Amino acid sequence: SSELTQDPAVSVALGQTVRITCQGDSLRSYYASWYQQKPGQAPVLVIYGRNNRPSGIPDRFSGSSSGITASLTITGAQADDEAVYYCNSRDTSGDPYVFGAGTQVTVL
């Protein structure tokens, strides 16, 4: 079945920029949503659609998409951004929706 592939982990220096990617065939047709999850907490939506941020999400978070790859960029990463980030989208051949396995972002 189709799936969304994410790198397991990335690190970024404080104040620098990090891009997290999500690959999957379904992303040619559907937008991804991105979620931030900190230990012991529920996920929080940070980006949805073409490049939309819910109220309260800092503008250092942005999204983009090209072909089969969706990306979440954190520009000027802060210590508070350390978390696991998951992408989510419609699936075109398996379950109606699917999550990526998540990317652990470490801020150094």
Add this chain to the structure above:
Amino acid sequence: EVQLVESGGALVQPGGSLRVSCAASGFTFSDHYMEWVRQSPGKGLEWVGRIKNKANSDTTEYAASVKGRFAISRDDSKNSLYLQMNSLRTEDTAVYYCSRGPRNDYGVGLDVWGQGTVVTVSS
């Protein structure tokens, strides 16, 4: 305040059944699709299923891993969402999150989440 509060998580034996609930407040519940997402201990997020709104016939969709065993329902008069879980397996052990979906098929993103309820399947 927009809020989702899950309840009903418990320890259940394999093969057993359980219904968990989600109480919504602070928004027009009936307008939105509602979804369940779970997370097994130390693992990532797994989409479980969704129920659309009345305008879309309360249509349900499920992940293959739970289809035929789980059923999602809603009671708009009570602002409540339910997940009936039957024939439970040890691999269903997880935190179950209720989340608010879009208003139609063109929307994306789960923008409100509950705190989760723990379901443990073990003998």
